[in-house]
Amino acid sequence: MTYAIIETGGKQLRVESGRFYDVELLPVEPEETITIEKVLLVNHDGSVHVGQPFVEGATIEARVLQHRRGRKVIVYKMKPKKKTRKKRGHRQEITRLAIESITLNGGVLSQSSEPTVAGDTTTEAAE
Numbered sequence: 466m467t468y469a470i471i472e473t474g475g476k477q478l479r480v481e482s483g484r485f486y487d488v489e490l491l492p493v494e495p496e497e498t499i500t501i502e503k504v505l506l507v508n509h510d511g512s513v514h515v516g517q518p519f520v521e522g523a524t525i526e527a528r529v530l531q532h533r534r535g536r537k538v539i540v541y542k543m544k545p546k547k548k549t550r551k552k553r554g555h556r557q558e559i560t561r562l563a564i565e566s567i568t569l570n571g572g573v574l575s576q577s578s579e580p581t582v583a584g585d586t587t588t589e590a591a592e
Contacts, residue, residue, distance in 0.1 A: 491562075504516065524568050532560050
C-alpha cells in the first residue's frame with residue numbers, strides 16, 4: 466500500500482491515491498489540477514522515504530472537486546451570576562481534493578483511475 470504524508474493549510478495529512486480529502490481553502494478553481502510538493506513522508510510497499518523536512522523529488526497530483534463549508538461549530542461563553550452570555554457560530558471554508566497520483570523522483574508510485582466520492586452513488590433500484 467502506497468501512501469504519503471503531506472502538509473497543507475498548516476496541518477499534516479495522510480493521503481492515498483484514489484481517495485478524497487477536505488483541506489483548508491486553497492486559491493484554486495474547481496476541476497483544476499494542483500501539485501503538492503510539501504511531502505513529508507512516502508511509504509511504498511515497505512520502503513519509507515522520510516524528508517528533512519520535505520522529501521526531495523516527491524510530488525502529489527490532486528484535482529480540486531469543489532469548495533464548500535464545513536460543519537458549524539457553536540461557541541458559547543457564559544459567566545455565571547452575571548447575566549452574560551455569548552453564542553457565536555463558525556463554519557470553516559474547505560476545499561475537497563481528489564488525490565490522483567503519488568510520484569517520487571519522476572516515477573509514479575501510485576495512480577488512481579477515478580476517485581470515489583461519498584454521496585455520488587447511483588442506485589439501480591431507482592431505475
